[in-house]
Amino acid sequence: MKKKVVLVTGATGYLGGRLCRELFNAGHHVKAFVRRTSDLSYLPPPTDGGSSGGTFELVFGDVTDYQSLLQACSGCHVxxxxxxxxxxxxxxxxxxxxVNVSGLKNMLQAYKEAGTIEKIVYTSSFFALGPTDGYVADETQIHSGKFFCTEYEKSKAVADKVALDAASEGMPIVPVYPGVIYGPGKVTAGNVVARMLIERFNGRLPGYIGQANDRFSFSHVDDVVDGHIAAMDKGKPGERYLLTGENASFKEVFDIAAMVTQTKRPSFGIPLLIIEAYGWISVLFSKLTGKLPLISPPTVCVLRHQWTYSCDKAKSELDYHPRSLKEGLKLEPLIEG
Structure with a gap:
């Protein structure tokens, strides 16, 4: 495999940090694009080279600051x-x-100016495709745009159109769409399963959340990282790839976690109306404290819908092999350190 100079934006995020490590371990020259205020503790230390042959450097900037992004892209292949x-x-x-729309537009402009970039692997989200109430969707689904549960969902749907338009203009962009990412590591909004299980095992979330028929597509973080690297090596520009996994309910996630930890399952479900009321109260407290809420009314809107997808295309074209929830939750503790 030819070693490449790769830039990772969002390098201090839950997914980005693990992606940086894997690319570095594979021997690539990794440039991690980070803000000066970011927590760098989950990233490898900067190095000039090691036994693996990989190099790792920090590049400071922000995707909303075009000049810093353009500078970071200098000399990059991917x-x-x-x-x-x-x-x-x-x-x-x-x-x-x-961040989510203008940041992507800045990246595409930087691609045009840099002149060395062979491929852009763009991390979208299952939210960009929209809900799948009553069926399992694939990469042909385009968000209807009729309603959005969250402003995040709306921004990713808008950004998805930007990415697809760029692909139609001949830019070498490969959009990938992870499901609900879970696994060990940083406990952030990008690792919502770990956050909810922490609440569950600390007794702050005494019952099941969601509805009996809620369905989500759960992706282990390391499978998603492998899918990104496969998209770099095998992904066809302009093609979309769902990096999703097992379709299941949050009830099933809680039950599997209880089995793995040999703890008692919740004995009741919390009605969505109660969760919604709690969400409104949490938002009010958030406005007073400045701390973002774990659950807010938009979260409840998400729980009222199904988000199930097929990753067959990624399996056949990228050799993507997502693990089951049972494997993923059993493999290692969700919460590190």
């Missing part, structure tokens, strides 16, 4: 554009567009 604002609710929703 861009992994994983930077995104991932939250179900923010007091200032305009930030979703500035």
């Amino acid at each position: 861009i992994f554009h994983a930077a995104a604002l991932v939250e179900p609710w923010l007091p200032d929703p305009s930030r979703f567009i500035s």
Whole structure:
């Protein structure tokens, strides 16, 4: 495999940090695009080279600052554009567009100016395709745009159109669409399963959340990382790839987690109306404290719908092999450190 100079935006995120490590371990020259205020503790230390042959460097900037992004792209062969604002609710929703949409537009402009970039692997989201109430969707689904549960969902749907338009203009962009990502590592809004299980095992979430018929597509973080690297090596520009996994309910996730940890399953479900009321209260407290809520009304809207997808295309074209929830939750503790 030819070693490449790769830039990872969103390098301090839940997915981006693990992607940086894997690319570095594979011997690539990894440039991690980070903000000066970011927590760098999950990233490898900067190095000039090691036994693996990989090199790792930090490049400071922000996807909303075009000049810093253009400078970071200098000399790169591949861009992994994983930077995104991932939250179900923010007091200032305009930030979703500035980071998730304008950040992608800046990246595409930087591609044109840099002149060395062979491929852009763009991390989209299952939300960009929209809900799948009553069926399992594939890569042919385009978001209807009739309604959006969250401003994040709206921003990813808008950004998806930007990516597809860029592909139609001949840019070498490969959009990938992870499901609900879970696994060990950083506990952030990008690792919502771990956050909910922490609440569950600490007794702050005493019952099941969601509805009996809620369905989501769950993706283990390491499978998603492998899918991104496969998209760099085998992905066809302009083709979309769902990096999803097992379709299941949050009830099933809680039951599997209880089995793995040999703890008692929840004995009741929390009605969505109660969760919604709690969400409104949490938002009010958030406005007072400045701390983002775990659950907000947009989260409840998401729980009222199904989000199930098939990753058959990624399996056949990228050799993508997602593990089952049972394997993923059993493999290693969800919460590290």
